[in-house]
Amino acid sequence: MSHLKQTHYAPLTEAVAIELALSLNFFTENAVLSCKEIGDGNLNLVFHIVDEQGSKGLIIKQALPYAKVVGESWPLTLKRAKIEADALKTFGQLAPDYVPTIYFTDDVLAVTVMEDLSHLLIARTGFINGETYPLISKHLGEYLAKTLFYTSDYGLGPSAKKEQVQMFINPELCKITEDLIFTDPYFDADTNYFEDGLLSDVEALWQDDELRFQVNLLKRSFLTEAEVLLHGDLHTGSVFASNSETKVIDPEFAFYGPAGFDIGQVFANLLFQVIVNTKNQERFVHHIETVWNVFKDEFTHLWNTENKEILAKTDKFLSYTLAKFFEDSLGFAGCELIRRTIGLAHVTDLDSIEDEKTRLAAKRKTLELGKILIKQRKEIINCAAFISKVKEVL
Ligand SMILES: Nc1ncnc2c1ncn2[C@@H]1O[C@H](COP(=O)(O)OP(=O)(O)O)[C@@H](O)[C@H]1O
Numbered sequence: 001m002s003h004l005k006q007t008h009y010a011p012l013t014e015a016v017a018i019e020l021a022l023s024l025n026f027f028t029e030n031a032v033l034s035c036k037e038i039g040d041g042n043l044n045l046v047f048h049i050v051d052e053q054g055s056k057g058l059i060i061k062q063a064l065p066y067a068k069v070v071g072e073s074w075p076l077t078l079k080r081a082k083i084e085a086d087a088l089k090t091f092g093q094l095a096p097d098y099v100p101t102i103y104f105t106d107d108v109l110a111v112t113v114m115e116d117l118s119h120l121l122i123a124r125t126g127f128i129n130g131e132t133y134p135l136i137s138k139h140l141g142e143y144l145a146k147t148l149f150y151t152s153d154y155g156l157g158p159s160a161k162k163e164q165v166q167m168f169i170n171p172e173l174c175k176i177t178e179d180l181i182f183t184d185p186y187f188d189a190d191t192n193y194f195e196d197g198l199l200s201d202v203e204a205l206w207q208d209d210e211l212r213f214q215v216n217l218l219k220r221s222f223l224t225e226a227e228v229l230l231h232g233d234l235h236t237g238s239v240f241a242s243n244s245e246t247k248v249i250d251p252e253f254a255f256y257g258p259a260g261f262d263i264g265q266v267f268a269n270l271l272f273q274v275i276v277n278t279k280n281q282e283r284f285v286h287h288i289e290t291v292w293n294v295f296k297d298e299f300t301h302l303w304n305t306e307n308k309e310i311l312a313k314t315d316k317f318l319s320y321t322l323a324k325f326f327e328d329s330l331g332f333a334g335c336e337l338i339r340r341t342i343g344l345a346h347v348t349d350l351d352s353i354e355d356e357k358t359r360l361a362a363k364r365k366t367l368e369l370g371k372i373l374i375k376q377r378k379e380i381i382n383c384a385a386f387i388s389k390v391k392e393v394l
Pocket residue numbers: 038039040041042043044045046059061100114115116117118122237238249250252
């Protein structure tokens with residue numbers, strides 16, 4: 001699609017979003033278009049444009065110069081739109097079945113024009129409504145194996161990988177994660193919020209020196225280990241799903257970091273359903289096992305067939321690498337469980353539980369499981385041991 005490059009940034013209105021869509025020739029010239037801003041995330045505007053006569057739709061996502069959830073008092077770089085668009089293009093080449101098609105980007109306007117996925121539902125919403133999406137864990141396991149292997153030194157080669165590390169330097173968005181996931185939940189920070197009834201549980205967590213030490217180790221890994229290109233915010237609100245399709249959106253937090261971070265966020269966000277969705281508990285346990293088993297098998301296949309590091313292509317080094325990813329993913333999952341319970345950005349899985357007693361009981365479980373995964377991750381040596389720990393807490 002072609003379009004005149006913009007010279008200055010301005011937030012789009014619905015009318016201007018329609019003009020932009022028409023100028024891209026995505027719709028026919030005389031199409032009657034309607035547009036609605038549908039963004040429900042913490043950071044950006046999302047415009048949904050549809051052809052009233054046809055069935056075609058288009059999505060225009062635009063970054064705001066601040067974090068939408070807080071307002072203009074929290075300025076945020078517009079460069080994140082380019083990072084997100086570049087990450088969608090990169091992941092789209094590596095795992096095309098699981099990423100929306102990108103039609104157009106403009107770095108000045110901070111917009112990404114992409115495939116309309118409205119025929120699918122955000123997985124978190126679907127889960128809360130009782131869906132279980134039988135293929136989602138197989139799809140996410142494949143997505144993780146392909147994106148994490150092909151962006152690593154082993155899949156890409158060290159020189160090309162260093163170019164990519166440079167392209168995806170993302171300090172402002174990383175700082176959000178460093179603060180909200182690895183720092184603020186572990187002291188009495190202004191960004192935290194939780195029910196009064198959780199105060200004694202949270203105070204116990206703040207006084208847990210061993211927990212803080214282990215979180216420091218995980219934070220150091222996040223700060224320093226440029227293993228793979230991460231999505232960086234792979235929760236179930238970043239996944240569209242149906243019973244047959246899965247698409248991963250919203251990688252504006254993408255950067256080179258430890259592989260276990262993306263895997264751990266997937267584990268944690270499935271664990272919320274294991275904890276709250278008593279009716280479908282076993283299905284979500286099975287999803288967690290499937291994510292790991294599919295990831296491990298596909299990663300092993302790619303390691304053995306596409307490895308660019310001749311000396312690394314041994315069973316011993318592969319086992320070491322997978323064991324490290326698994327251990328890290330448990331620790332990062334623990335951090336995600338804790339921060340989504342008491343930190344700035346909660347999850348609807350927990351907050352939508354109307355009965356306070358039931359909600360607090362669920363939140364105590366996420367805090368308890370989070371602490372165990374962080375502190376005992378070295379001893380939980382395989383998926384079976386992981387599931388046993390989860391069941392102990394339930
Ligand atoms: N490609 C798409 N197709 C349809 N709806 C979309 C698409 N991308 C985003 N959305 C809608 O916009 C919402 C916010 O998008 P998201 O990328 O998560 O924004 P944010 O970066 O602000 O979190 C999603 O929850 C979804 O409802």
